[in-house]
Amino acid sequence: MIANPPSSPAAPTAASAAKRSPLAAKAKLNIGLVGAGRMGIAYARYLANRVPGSTLYAVSDVRLAAAEAARDECGAAKAYADFNDLLNDKAVDAVVVMTPTKLHKEVVLAAAGAGKPIFCENRFRSDSTTPWL
Numbered sequence: 677m678i679a680n681p682p683s684s685p686a687a688p689t690a691a692s693a694a695k696r697s698p699l700a701a702k703a704k705l706n707i708g709l710v711g712a713g714r715m716g717i718a719y720a721r722y723l724a725n726r727v728p729g730s731t732l733y734a735v736s737d738v739r740l741a742a743a744e745a746a747r748d749e750c751g752a753a754k755a756y757a758d759f760n761d762l763l764n765d766k767a768v769d770a771v772v773v774m775t776p777t778k779l780h781k782e783v784v785l786a787a788a789g790a791g792k793p794i795f796c797e798n799r800f801r802s803d804s805t806t807p808w809l
């Protein structure tokens with residue numbers, strides 16, 4: 677005899693997703709990229725063209741010309757020289773950190789303080805005294 681299958685939970689809806697997290701209900705996340713160097717421009721292109729759930733919204737680089745070039749090439753809306761301006765931009769939903777490794781900590785902590793979800797390729801160490809190298 678085959679038992680009746682357990683009733684499946686209700687399929688997630690946009691409304692239930694929005695209740696869990698306002699970001700989950702968005703069709704596209706506005707990504708803010710910090711650091712438009714060698715890897716940053718590669719990420720900018722991926723985020724703009726190859727990640728269906730995201731759009732590259734803003735780019736920050738201390739070399740403003742690099743931020744502006746990435747913005748223009750990838751169709752982003754904003755370019756900032758100071759990453760704090762990007763973090764203070766309420767339209768930025770999440771942050772990708774592509775600064776040099778030694779600057780990860782400063783940017784990641786500031787982004788966390790601003791309440792933004794973060795992606796950062798960081799080399800963590802098991803040595804707890806120097807976890808940010």
Ligand SMILES: NC(=O)c1ccc[n+]([C@@H]2O[C@H](COP(=O)([O-])OP(=O)(O)OC[C@H]3O[C@@H](n4cnc5c(N)ncnc54)[C@H](O)[C@@H]3O)[C@@H](O)[C@H]2O)c1
Nearest residue numbers: 711712713714715716736737738739759774775776777797
């Ligand atoms: N997946 C991989 O194969 C790979 C390889 C190398 C690096 N990476 C990651 O990419 C990161 C960056 O490496 P890269 O080779 O692109 O370095 P890079 O030096 O080419 O680029 C870093 C950029 O950050 C900018 N920058 C510096 N300070 C800044 C600040 N305060 N605010 C905003 N921008 C700032 C610089 O002007 C530069 O344009 C690394 O730390 C690492 O996380 C990944």
